[in-house]
Amino acid sequence: MALYSNHIGNRKARTARNTVLVVLLLLFALATLFPIYFMVISSFGDPVEAGAVSYSLWPGKFTLASFQFFFEYSKYSYRWILNSLIVASSITVSNVIFATMAGYAFAKVRFRGKxxxxxxxLIAMMIPYQVTQVPLYILIVNLFEIENTYRALILPSLVTVYNIFLAKQFMSGIPNEIIESAKVEGCSQFQIFWRIILPLSKTVMAVIAILTFMDSWNTFFxxxxxxxxxxxQTIQVGLKNFRFANTTYFSPMMAGATISAVPMFILFFSLQRYFLEGVTVGAVKG
Known part of the structure; x- marks a missing residue:
């Protein structure tokens, strides 16, 4: 009887702990999703009401006027989205190429000083992003004189140390026996990389592409x-043009933010499996 009572007590305790955990997770999810909810709901508000800065959790009326206002207010609205696509896509492609090449070199190629x-x-990766902006800006503006061009937006992010680290850690888990067998068959380093390493590294390449595109698309500074x-300007910078000294076109700004978030939503929900794998890919023992 005592054992049965202890079993019932333990079961109730586990149920209580699980309930508390579920409540905490729900609160955390609500806190995380609330800014997204507020952005989307505000985008359906009236542009005139937005100019009065009358914030509310539910607009007085639902309308698409703010979306129309966003595209009609400036002739550059479409250009902002195009610029973001060009910059984010170029940076993503370059990172996938160069990070996988560098990752392969660090993981499988022997050379002095590796x-x-x-x-x-890795030490450079610990330097805060903001610290490097001043010297980068001086290089772009004074030395290369390419400010206000696609080159200025793309070149500083051609490849990141984090992506090299991800690729290196993943490729370190590829058995050396496969590479040695390829060398016996007469394959060069490039052939090994192209025909063996890349097909086996599709997962980490997808993770690098997803994370890099998201970071490049959302970059503002x-x-x-x-x-x-x-x-x-990119879409993230272009949104600041809806803010003035005396007023802010709040709903059109939120409409633009919602439009800019659509690619991220599509990317996440279609490739969320790779996001989950990306959490652990860097933990592969090298």
Whole structure:
């Protein structure tokens, strides 16, 4: 009887803990989703009401006027989206190519100074992003003189240390026996990389592409620094043009933010499996 009572007590305790955990997770989910909800709901508000800065959790009336206002307010609205697509796509492609090449070199190719060079890259990864913006800006504006161009937006992010680290850690888990067998068959380093390593590394390549595209699409500070005309601004920087000294076109700004978030929603829900794998890919023992 005592054992039965203890079993019932333990079962109730587990149920209580699970209930508390579920409630906490729900609260965390609500706190995370609330900004997205507020952005989407506000985008359906009236542009005139938005100018009065009368924020509410539910608009007085639902209308698509703010979306229309966003595209009609500036002739560059479509150009902002195009610029973001060009910049994010170019950076994504370059990172996939260069990060996988560097990752393969660090993981499977023997050369003098490899450990020192990789350690230096890891140390560089610890430097805050904001610290490097001033020297980068000086290089782009004063030395290369390419400000307000696609080159200025793309070149500083051609490849990141984090992506090299991801590729290296993943490729370290590929058995060396496969590479040795390819060498016996007479394959060169490039052939091994192209015919063996890349087909086995589709997962990490997808993770690099997804994370890089999201980061490049959402970047605000660097495009703000190196662009000085509305024609070259990305969508994230272009949204600031709806804010003035005396008023802010709040609903049109939220409409633009909602439009800019659509590619991220599509990317996440269609490839969320790779996001989950990306959480652990860097933990592969090298």
């Amino acid at each position: 450990s020192v060079l990789f350690s230096t890259l 660097w495009p703000l620094l190196v662009t000085n005309t509305m024609e070259m």
